[in-house]
Amino acid sequence: MSAALQTTAQGFLSRYEGLRTQLPGDAAVRDRAAEALRAAGLPSVRQEAWRYTNLRPLADLPFAEPIGPVDGAEALAARLPQIDAPRLVMVNGRMRQDLSRLDVPEGLRVSAFADAPTLADLPADAPMGALNTMLAEDGAMIEATGEAGTLVLASLGTDVAGRAVAFHPRHRIRVASGASLVLLEVSLGQGAYLHNPVFEIDVAEDGLLVHVRLQQESAAAFHLATVFAEVAKDGTYDFFTLNLGARLARCEARARLSGTGAIVYLNGAQMLDGQQLGDITTVVAHDAPACASRQTVKNVLSGHARGVFQGRIDVARVAQKTDGYQMNQALLLSPDAEIDSKPQLQIYADDVKCSHGATVGELDANQLFYLRSRGVPEMEARGILVRAFLSEALDAVADQRLRAVLEDALTARWAEAA
Amino acid sequence: MLKIENLSARVEEKPILKGLTLSVAPGEIHAIMGPNGSGKSTLAHVLSGREGYEVTGGSATYNGVDLLALEPEERAAAGLFLAFQYPVELPGVGNANFLRTALNAIRRAHGEPELDAVQFLKLARAEMKRLAMPDDMLKRNVNVGFSGGEKKRNEILQMAVLKPSLAILDETDSGLDIDALRIVAEGVNAMRGPEFSAIVITHYQRLLDHIVPDFVHVLADGRIQRSGGPELAHELEASGYAGVLSEAEAA
Numbered sequence: 001m002s003a004a005l006q007t008t009a010q011g012f013l014s015r016y017e018g019l020r021t022q023l024p025g026d027a028a029v030r031d032r033a034a035e036a037l038r039a040a041g042l043p044s045v046r047q048e049a050w051r052y053t054n055l056r057p058l059a060d061l062p063f064a065e066p067i068g069p070v071d072g073a074e075a076l077a078a079r080l081p082q083i084d085a086p087r088l089v090m091v092n093g094r095m096r097q098d099l100s101r102l103d104v105p106e107g108l109r110v111s112a113f114a115d116a117p118t119l120a121d122l123p124a125d126a127p128m129g130a131l132n133t134m135l136a137e138d139g140a141m142i143e144a145t146g147e148a149g150t151l152v153l154a155s156l157g158t159d160v161a162g163r164a165v166a167f168h169p170r171h172r173i174r175v176a177s178g179a180s181l182v183l184l185e186v187s188l189g190q191g192a193y194l195h196n197p198v199f200e201i202d203v204a205e206d207g208l209l210v211h212v213r214l215q216q217e218s219a220a221a222f223h224l225a226t227v228f229a230e231v232a233k234d235g236t237y238d239f240f241t242l243n244l245g246a247r248l249a250r251c252e253a254r255a256r257l258s259g260t261g262a263i264v265y266l267n268g269a270q271m272l273d274g275q276q277l278g279d280i281t282t283v284v285a286h287d288a289p290a291c292a293s294r295q296t297v298k299n300v301l302s303g304h305a306r307g308v309f310q311g312r313i314d315v316a317r318v319a320q321k322t323d324g325y326q327m328n329q330a331l332l333l334s335p336d337a338e339i340d341s342k343p344q345l346q347i348y349a350d351d352v353k354c355s356h357g358a359t360v361g362e363l364d365a366n367q368l369f370y371l372r373s374r375g376v377p378e379m380e381a382r383g384i385l386v387r388a389f390l391s392e393a394l395d396a397v398a399d400q401r402l403r404a405v406l407e408d409a410l411t412a413r414w415a416e417a418a
Numbered sequence: 419m420l421k422i423e424n425l426s427a428r429v430e431e432k433p434i435l436k437g438l439t440l441s442v443a444p445g446e447i448h449a450i451m452g453p454n455g456s457g458k459s460t461l462a463h464v465l466s467g468r469e470g471y472e473v474t475g476g477s478a479t480y481n482g483v484d485l486l487a488l489e490p491e492e493r494a495a496a497g498l499f500l501a502f503q504y505p506v507e508l509p510g511v512g513n514a515n516f517l518r519t520a521l522n523a524i525r526r527a528h529g530e531p532e533l534d535a536v537q538f539l540k541l542a543r544a545e546m547k548r549l550a551m552p553d554d555m556l557k558r559n560v561n562v563g564f565s566g567g568e569k570k571r572n573e574i575l576q577m578a579v580l581k582p583s584l585a586i587l588d589e590t591d592s593g594l595d596i597d598a599l600r601i602v603a604e605g606v607n608a609m610r611g612p613e614f615s616a617i618v619i620t621h622y623q624r625l626l627d628h629i630v631p632d633f634v635h636v637l638a639d640g641r642i643q644r645s646g647g648p649e650l651a652h653e654l655e656a657s658g659y660a661g662v663l664s665e666a667e668a669a
Contacts, residue, residue, distance in 0.1 A: 365469065370506035373466050374520035374576060375494035375527065384519065388510025 004059035005042045012166070013038060015065050016134050023137065025117030032121060033133035043127045052308040052340040053250055053279040058222055061192055064163035067092050072190075073099060076156040079188055081214070081405040086110075087152035092160075092193070093167025094138045099156075107146025107179065113139035113170050122198070128224045128252075132198040136170035139197075143174045144181035144209075150401070152184045157221060159191030166194035173199065175207035175235075182210040184402055188245065192220040201229035203237050205259065210238045212402045214409055217246035219274075226252045233259025233288070240397050242406050243270035243278045244413045250279035250308075257284070257291035257319075264293045267396040271386070271410065272305035273417050279308035286319035286349075293323075298393040299330040300386050301337035302417070312344040315352050322347075324354035331389050332362055333382070383414050419443055420485075420584055420615070425476035426640070427464045434460040436640030437476065442584070445612045449626055449651060450619045452637035453659045458619045459503060461637070462588040466500040467493050480584065494520075495527035499582030501573040503589040508560035513572070516560045517542060517579055524580060545578040549605050567598035574605035585609070585616040591625040603628030623655040638663055 016023075016034050023030060042058070043050040073091045077099045080087070088110055089099035095112040104110055114137060122129040140153055159165060175181050187195060195217060203209050209229075217223045223246040231237045241251050255264040270278040284293045299307035309328040330339035343356040363385050371381035390410060397403040420442040427435040434457045442448050452458050464471045465478060467490035478485045480496055488496065508516065522532040533541070542556060551571055561569050570590055577585055587606070591599055606616060606629050618629055626634070626648065634650040635642045636659070643663055644650065654662050 366506050367508055369468050369490060370502070370508070371516075371520075372490035373468075373494060373500050373502075374516075374580065375491050375524040376520055377491050377523060378489070380519070380523065381491075384511055384516075385508075388508060391510045 002044070002056055002059065005044070005055060008059045009037060009042045011063060012131060012135065018065075019135070023135070024114055025119035029119040029121055030134050033130040036124060036130045037127065037134060040127055042131070049125070049281070049310070052306075052310070053248070053277060055248070057248060058194065061164040061194070063166045063194065064160060067165050067167065068160045070158055070160060072158065073156055076158065076189060077154070080152070080154050080186055081184070081408070083150070083152065083184070083401055083405060085150040085152050085184070087154060088140050089154045089156065090138065090140070090169055091156045092158060092165055093155070093169045093195075095140070104151070105149055107144060108148035108151065108181065109143040109145070110151070111141045113141055113172070116141065118172070119170070120200070122228065126226055128196055129198050129226045132168040132170060132196055132226070135168045136198070137168070139170035139172070141172050142181070142183070143176070144179040144207075145176045146179050148179060148181040150182040150184065152186065155187040155195060155197065157187070157189030157193040157195050157217065159193055162191070164192035164194070166196065168196045168198070171197060171199045173209065174202045175204060175209045177204040178206045179204070180208040182399055182402070183212070184405065185211065185213045186216070187214070187223060188216040189218045189221055191218055193218070194222045194224070196224045197226075199225070199227040199229070201227065201237065203229065203231045203235040205232045205234060207232070207235045208238070209236070210399060211240070212397060212399070212406070213241040213251070214406060215241065215243045215245055215249060215251070216409060217249065219245065219247060221246045223249040223251075225250070227254065229253070229255040229264070231255060231257050231259070231262040231264055234261040235259065236263045238265045239267065240265070241268040241280065242409065243268065243272070243280070244409060246276065246278075248277045250281065252281040252283075254283040255285070255293070257286050257288055257293065260288050260290050262288065262291045264291075265396065266293070266295045267297065267393065269298045269390050269393040270307055271300040271390065271413055272307060273301075273303040275304050277306045277308070279310070281308070281310040283312045284314070284324065286313070286315040286322045286324065289319055290321040291319065291323070293325070295326040296393055296396060297328045298390055299328070299339055300333065300390060301330060301339060302333035304336045306337070307339045309339070310342045310344070311356065313346070313354060315347040315349050315354065317348040319349050320351045322349060322352040322354065324352070326356040328358045330360045331386065332360060333386070379418055383418065386414065420478070420480050422478045423476050425464070425478055426474045427460060427471050428474055429460065429471055433474070434640055435464065438637070438641055440635065440642060442615050442617060444583070444615055446633065447610070447616045447618060447629060447631045449631040449634045450617060450637050451621065451634060451651065451654055456638045457640045458637055459588055462500055462586045462619060465586060466490060466498060491523065494580070494582075495524050497583035499577050499580060499585045501577060501585065501587045501590045503592065505561050505569040505573055507562045509562050511560050513558055513560050514539070514542065514556040517556075517576060520576070521579055542575075542579055545575055548608065549575055549578065550601055551575060566593040567595065570594055570602055571598065574602050578605055578609070581609075583613055583615065585614070587616060587618045589619055589621065591620055591622065599625060600628060623651040626651045636662055
């Protein structure tokens, strides 16, 4: 860890010392997380799991403390996608009842972490998770016990009086046996901030959780999300992330298939430009027989943008008849754009089907000429081909309402970049 | 009016067009025939602005405008249309959306109002009916999974919708069975009029039985070697390029 990041980690640790007695939940769990952070520090590029994503720029932000009152959250809330569903709105990591609409159906329970905090230890190799455990103040507790419909979970982030802030919401989502929930998670904001959420997700037997993320953080923001999902027998966790915003974003999704017949989808797309860095890291642990995992991640990178995809699939000895598939594709729109793609398959069972692939390319000159020869101006033609490339990734989002939300976000982002 | 004067062009250092001269007046259909490698497709690509072709001499103007200085999309807005010999597949792009985007881009360039989805579909369906194309061709991705004949008909549909004033058909007849050939020819004939001209590039006289040209030119070694009326196509069919070209040399 660089000396500068060391200072940043120290800053978080002293913040914890100051807040320790006021923070909700089990102090022993927080203390252990603080100890881990003190020992390991913030992730460095010397660690294999963080090789391509350098957090050094985080050290340039002096995070203000404590987080003061927030102005202008209503204006940010107005930018949220308008869909007819209950929504839970957090501002700088704290639940805002006044911006939320919690008229939830029977079969769905929603509450604030701060009201009933239950903190559990996270795996030791999750440094951002440790930071979250140490400093989490609030979050969403969501429980689906029947057909729970669609819920929007929104994070609005903003600097406070021009100073950067850091917030670490802790979300817990449980889908009971046979229950189902569609969660649209949106992050957006203004100014400089660090949004470091942790999701603890449990999908019980025959349960279904569709988790669609739309990451539209401010251009000065850092977004470091870690998802821990466990899927029981015949359960399905259907995850999709669309990364459009933030100066540096990492979405690390870890899913464990713990019961026979469980299915996990970890799909995603990112469209980045300028100096943006977007990292999608997945870890799928096949710990039971006859489970399936599917991953398709597509990247569109222009300017000096960098995309990172790290996909690990671990197949335990017991996980016979595993069916795993992983594909990462990148479209580079400028000579200075870069993609780092790293598949990692560790297979200890002998009767499995696992495949992975990666492609990198530019826009097809023939296709571009075909469109232009029909009168379509070059920028518009490029936009059409980029959207066509991404539409295949978006096909993974079966819910037409959510897909439309993602399409609109892509259109707006492309128009903004052009 | 298309005026090509003494046009020379090369591809990767290799000269292909070597001083080609051709004028196409409004309302005229010109057929260009010639052996493989004579420069037929290069002419089509240079006129439509494809990258990779270097113009080394001469000029091409359309209605007085220097065609060679325009971007491909500006040429389309000026009224030029190229029916591709090998239509390009666009996975993830719907045919209807593609066609409407193109039409509206050209309408925008002309200062005309854009068509909404309903107006467009009405127009496209009418043209498709005339071309005996099934409705579902609009719903499919552009040329993806189309048969050879469907791809060529899709080119003609685009032409019918975009209504160019000058169409270049680059071996549109290749790979077509006789029924598809007739449909394609009818599509072109339907456009004929005082405001429409076309250059029909073909190997075979067959297409010219259906699209009867006003002029036939024989292109070989990068230049027009002989010009004549529709009867020249029949002469070519009877005696082959070698026969017709040696006659041109002798004359």
